[in-house]
Amino acid sequence: MPAKYIIGIDLGTTNSALAYAALDADRPDVKLLPVPQLVAPATVENRNLLPSFLYLANKLEASSGAYDLPWATDREFAVGEMARRQSAELPERTVGAAKSWLGHSRVDRHQAILPWGAGDDVPKVSPVTAARRYLEHLVAAWHDAFPNDPIAEQQVVLTVPASFDASARELTREAASLAGLPDGMVLLEEPQAAVYSWLTAIGERWRKVLKVGDTLLVCDVGGGTTDLTLVGVAEEAGELILKRIAVGNHLLVGGDNMDLALAHYVAGLFAKKGVNLDPWQSVSLWHACRLAKEALMAPDGPKKHPVSILGRGSKLIGGTVTVDVPRDATMDLLINGFFPTCGVDDRPARQRASGFQELGLPYEADTAVTKHLAAFLQNHGETEGQPARPTYILFNGGVFKADPLRDRLLETLKTWFPDSVPQTLEGTHDLDYAVARGAAYYGWAKTNGGVRIRGGAARSYYVGIESAGLAIPGAPRPLRALCVVPFGMEEGTEVDVPSEAIGLIVGTPAHFRFFSSSTRKDDDAGVRLQRWTDDELSETDSLEATLPKDEALDDNYVPVQFHTKITELGLLELWCVSTRGSGRWKLEFSVRDDVET
Numbered sequence: 001m002p003a004k005y006i007i008g009i010d011l012g013t014t015n016s017a018l019a020y021a022a023l024d025a026d027r028p029d030v031k032l033l034p035v036p037q038l039v040a041p042a043t044v045e046n047r048n049l050l051p052s053f054l055y056l057a058n059k060l061e062a063s064s065g066a067y068d069l070p071w072a073t074d075r076e077f078a079v080g081e082m083a084r085r086q087s088a089e090l091p092e093r094t095v096g097a098a099k100s101w102l103g104h105s106r107v108d109r110h111q112a113i114l115p116w117g118a119g120d121d122v123p124k125v126s127p128v129t130a131a132r133r134y135l136e137h138l139v140a141a142w143h144d145a146f147p148n149d150p151i152a153e154q155q156v157v158l159t160v161p162a163s164f165d166a167s168a169r170e171l172t173r174e175a176a177s178l179a180g181l182p183d184g185m186v187l188l189e190e191p192q193a194a195v196y197s198w199l200t201a202i203g204e205r206w207r208k209v210l211k212v213g214d215t216l217l218v219c220d221v222g223g224g225t226t227d228l229t230l231v232g233v234a235e236e237a238g239e240l241i242l243k244r245i246a247v248g249n250h251l252l253v254g255g256d257n258m259d260l261a262l263a264h265y266v267a268g269l270f271a272k273k274g275v276n277l278d279p280w281q282s283v284s285l286w287h288a289c290r291l292a293k294e295a296l297m298a299p300d301g302p303k304k305h306p307v308s309i310l311g312r313g314s315k316l317i318g319g320t321v322t323v324d325v326p327r328d329a330t331m332d333l334l335i336n337g338f339f340p341t342c343g344v345d346d347r348p349a350r351q352r353a354s355g356f357q358e359l360g361l362p363y364e365a366d367t368a369v370t371k372h373l374a375a376f377l378q379n380h381g382e383t384e385g386q387p388a389r390p391t392y393i394l395f396n397g398g399v400f401k402a403d404p405l406r407d408r409l410l411e412t413l414k415t416w417f418p419d420s421v422p423q424t425l426e427g428t429h430d431l432d433y434a435v436a437r438g439a440a441y442y443g444w445a446k447t448n449g450g451v452r453i454r455g456g457a458a459r460s461y462y463v464g465i466e467s468a469g470l471a472i473p474g475a476p477r478p479l480r481a482l483c484v485v486p487f488g489m490e491e492g493t494e495v496d497v498p499s500e501a502i503g504l505i506v507g508t509p510a511h512f513r514f515f516s517s518s519t520r521k522d523d524d525a526g527v528r529l530q531r532w533t534d535d536e537l538s539e540t541d542s543l544e545a546t547l548p549k550d551e552a553l554d555d556n557y558v559p560v561q562f563h564t565k566i567t568e569l570g571l572l573e574l575w576c577v578s579t580r581g582s583g584r585w586k587l588e589f590s591v592r593d594d595v596e597t
Contacts, residue, residue, distance in 0.1 A: 050134065
């Protein structure tokens with residue numbers, strides 16, 4: 001049966017949402033799906049957002065039926081609003097920021113490591129499993145509302161951060177597949193989805209707002225990440241088109257960092273009352289400060305907001321301790337701490353790396369979003385030494401629901417570009433739902449025709465090649481990087497990578513290294529880098545594999561050249577083609593960037 005609906009899913013760090021539209025409609029009438037979820041034990045309510053939290057119950061709780069849902073019984077976990085509330089009371093049993101862990105290549109994301117830091121008495125899950133649980137809940141909510149239209153038979157668009165590398169995208173796709181989403185689902189970058197949401201709201205009037213030569217900055221600051229994207233306006237065959245110009249690096253700075261900063265401040269208020277918090281009380285405070293931040297930064301927020309922590313000491317067992325958090329101090333802390341005024345030539349401060357580091361999430365050492373934005377614009381300017389100059393800015397992400405933070409960023413842009421101040425694109429839907437709505441619009445337009453953002457691969461991709469030469473005791477051989485996918489390479493295209501023959505190890509375990517870059521946009525396929533900085537290239541997940549030996553060859557060392565192809569589904573096929581036989585070997589991972597082909 002042909003699909004009846006296009007479904008857009010925002011798998012968010014803090015909140016997730018599902019929007020949909022009928023494919024046979026004359027226009028994309030995008031609607032939100034209310035999601036049934038536990039808000040308290042044995043209490044189910046519909047909410048438009050599904051908080052991306054997973055609570056792992058103990059055996060007594062699980063046996064009580066308190067976590068049952070209309071579509072599931074004997075549940076040992078809870079997803080959504082109740083899990084979010086439990087994060088403040090029982091943080092050691094609550095998983096949060098699973099999406100950020102999907103993008104953390106220094107841990108095995110298939111291993112049961114979350115909640116991070118919890119004891120052995122607490123059940124744990126992998127980042128992939130946590131993401132799967134959120135998506136399974138959305139799938140079940142869809143089936144509850146549309147029992148005659150299985151989600152596996154619909155068209156689905158699932159969003160990911162633009163800064164996700166190939167491995168993080170593939171892990172997201174894996175979690176989605178395990179949750180029951182169709183194999184033909186499309187991955188769409190979140191900043192692009194935000195633009196599509198704006199297009200949903202403004203309709204064809206966008207052609208009167210934007211003109212050829214305009215550059216749109218999408219500034220997406222969510223719960224866990226900051227995503228920066230530039231979209232240009234061009235003309236083709238007399239029609240205006242949108243083309244993605246650049247994406248930023250994966251920045252782990254967002255609302256979670258703000259909550260933590262506020263928690264550090266509030267811990268000082270507790271200390272003044274003679275209450276020194278233990279580690280788990282501190283984690284609980286972090287989650288409690290999320291609610292305080294949202295209340296205090298609301299347009300009609302109170303002058304102060306109470307924050308309470310359960311007592312853990314012998315004198316406080318069964319009781320709580322409360323302090324009042326002032327609005328003015330909160331505003332000053334978050335505005336100046338995360339959006340300080342700075343120059344367009346400023347750069348984020350780099351903290352000197354310690355020789356020993358925990359494997360937790362690699363949050364940015366510098367929380368100044370304005371400095372990260374300045375670096376992004378400098379890195380992607382058309383002229384060396386000159387920053388990219390956006391003409392419009394589109395805000396996205398829950399952080400920008402706070403007007404003071406939007407105002408500070410606009411003030412900063414005004415000081416950077418006093419002669420051409422970027423204007424705000426208004427008219428978008430509520431920022432909590434923009435990404436899901438935009439994903440549904442994109443899917444509808446892809447089927448029925450409409451505005452789509454072009455761009456090709458968001459990054460250049462490279463393979464690491466160990467150089468030949470005399471060995472030096474204690475020193476690894478120098479590594480070179482060969483470009484196999486140039487920036488902007490479109491889906492459905494392929495290329496023979498020009499280079500001399502490269503030695504490929506077959507028949508025995510070998511270590512293959514891959515790199516990507518969002519800044520080296522002029523490298524053609526075949527360009528070989530002798531050296532590079534960490535700002536230019538970042539290493540993605542390496543691959544340990546044993547490629548089958550060609551029985552027609554005598555040894556395990558085969559001279560090959562590369563042939564690369566990006567399929568219509570967005571998979572990069574890297575073929576190693578023997579130069580002295582018919583052997584062909586394929587290494588494959590996903591680089592989907594959803595472009596118009």
